[in-house]
Amino acid sequence: MAAEFESDVVVSETRTSVADAKRIVVKIGSSALTSLVGGLDTDRLDRLADAVEARMRGGTDVVVVSSGAIGAGIAPLGLTKRPQDLATKQAAASVGQLALAHAWGTSFARYGRTVGQVLLTAEDIARRTNHRNAQRTLDRLRSLGAVAIVNENDTVATAEIRFGDNDRLAALVAHLVGADALVLLSDVPGLYDGDPRKGHATLIPEVASPEDLDGVVAGSGGALGTGGMASKLSAARLAADAGVPVLLAAASDADAALTTARVGTAFAARPTRLSARRFWVRHAADVAGDLHLDTGAVRAVVDKRRSLLSAGITGLSGQFYGGDVVSLRGPDGQLVARGVVAYDASELTGMLGKSSGELTPELQRPVVHADDLVPA
Numbered sequence: 001m002a003a004e005f006e007s008d009v010v011v012s013e014t015r016t017s018v019a020d021a022k023r024i025v026v027k028i029g030s031s032a033l034t035s036l037v038g039g040l041d042t043d044r045l046d047r048l049a050d051a052v053e054a055r056m057r058g059g060t061d062v063v064v065v066s067s068g069a070i071g072a073g074i075a076p077l078g079l080t081k082r083p084q085d086l087a088t089k090q091a092a093a094s095v096g097q098l099a100l101a102h103a104w105g106t107s108f109a110r111y112g113r114t115v116g117q118v119l120l121t122a123e124d125i126a127r128r129t130n131h132r133n134a135q136r137t138l139d140r141l142r143s144l145g146a147v148a149i150v151n152e153n154d155t156v157a158t159a160e161i162r163f164g165d166n167d168r169l170a171a172l173v174a175h176l177v178g179a180d181a182l183v184l185l186s187d188v189p190g191l192y193d194g195d196p197r198k199g200h201a202t203l204i205p206e207v208a209s210p211e212d213l214d215g216v217v218a219g220s221g222g223a224l225g226t227g228g229m230a231s232k233l234s235a236a237r238l239a240a241d242a243g244v245p246v247l248l249a250a251a252s253d254a255d256a257a258l259t260t261a262r263v264g265t266a267f268a269a270r271p272t273r274l275s276a277r278r279f280w281v282r283h284a285a286d287v288a289g290d291l292h293l294d295t296g297a298v299r300a301v302v303d304k305r306r307s308l309l310s311a312g313i314t315g316l317s318g319q320f321y322g323g324d325v326v327s328l329r330g331p332d333g334q335l336v337a338r339g340v341v342a343y344d345a346s347e348l349t350g351m352l353g354k355s356s357g358e359l360t361p362e363l364q365r366p367v368v369h370a371d372d373l374v375p376a
């Protein structure tokens with residue numbers, strides 16, 4: 001099927017940049033590595049390791065983000081379906097991660113290649129000050145010729161510090177390691193205009209801009225996957241903002257995906273990537289609170305890209321401090337932007353609705369400066 005599709009595919013700039021990338025992150029979904037009855041499928045894992053090894057031998061640095069810990073832990077624990085509650089998911093992950101890391105190690109050992117297991121929580125990566133540790137480890141593994149096998153640290157990740165899905169983790173890792181491309185390998189040949197399990201759907205080969213997604217229905221995942229297509233689309237957006245093109249393809253097409261990139265759906269990166277600071281404000285930072293804006297303030301910050309002044313703020317919530325990232329919400333509570341707030345919540349409470357002239361000079365700075373503000 002890959003070969004048939006390959007001959008028709010238009011070789012866009014995006015596909016060329018995935019094929020030529022010098023550093024890539026390859027994310028492999030649970031659906032590509034595990035099955036409900038058989039657990040971890042080491043034959044499929046070997047084929048994926050073959051494709052990754054071939055790409056590495058061609059001179060590309062590859063970081064693997066591998067899901068499958070929970071899926072691999074289901075059968076050994078005598079469970080029959082993917083657990084729903086956090087504690088059982090964590091127990092399954094603790095059993096499955098051991099098997100998963102071992103399987104990757106054994107598979108790459110066929111080539112004399114060493115693997116390193118890197119387990120991360122969103123907290124490790126979300127704070128700019130913390131993420132340097134992860135960055136250093138990944139960088140050193142690369143320089144030592146080992147392949148990093150990354151997964152979420154499921155056994156300790158609580159709801160607050162979870163990435164939620166490995167598509168998002170993979171996009172953040174791509175940003176973290178300065179990857180030139182992200183390859184998402186799943187159990188579908190690419191993005192369709194609707195969930196292919198629900199009837200006829202058409203493959204979308206190229207997503208050049210968000211408008212190409214108009215009318216696309218991104219459904220939930222399979223029995224083993226977490227976020228379904230919606231989480232892949234938001235990861236693709238996140239990667240695009242970081243200037244990283246994305247290829248979404250079937251794991252069974254991994255060879256083609258990692259050589260010519262002439263399979264699946266290619267998502268173009270933004271023509272101008274967000275600065276590192278704005279990227280973190282939009283995607284990775286913890287949000288410490290909310291500012292509620294009136295209609296005029298929404299217009300000023302979203303349409304005119306102005307700084308947010310206290311006069312347009314009608315309310316706030318959360319215990320935030322100056323320098324924290326907050327959500328900016330419109331009159332109906334809808335998220336309109338994120339930004340770095342200049343004041344503590346306690347200071348700001350007394351400033352709400354006041355114009356600059358009504359404030360003392362030290363409180364006349366904008367509440368969120370335009371440079372620190374990213375529309376949603």
Ligand SMILES: Nc1ncnc2c1ncn2[C@@H]1O[C@H](COP(=O)(O)OP(=O)(O)O)[C@@H](O)[C@H]1O
Pocket residue numbers: 028029030031032067185186187188190191192193194195196197216217218219220221222223224225226227228229230
């Ligand atoms: N518009 C769509 N295009 C392609 N697949 C879709 C779409 N909507 C829902 N899906 C489903 O998403 C699934 C892939 O997501 P998921 O199960 O989370 O995979 P993974 O384990 O690889 O992360 C596919 O099996 C497919 O049935």
Ligand SMILES: N[C@@H](CCC(=O)OP(=O)(O)O)C(=O)O
Pocket residue numbers: 028029030031066067068069070071093151152154164165166167221224225226227228
């Ligand atoms: N950390 C979890 C992966 C969760 C996840 O996002 O799964 P998937 O949607 O298959 O990529 C695990 O290893 O089972």
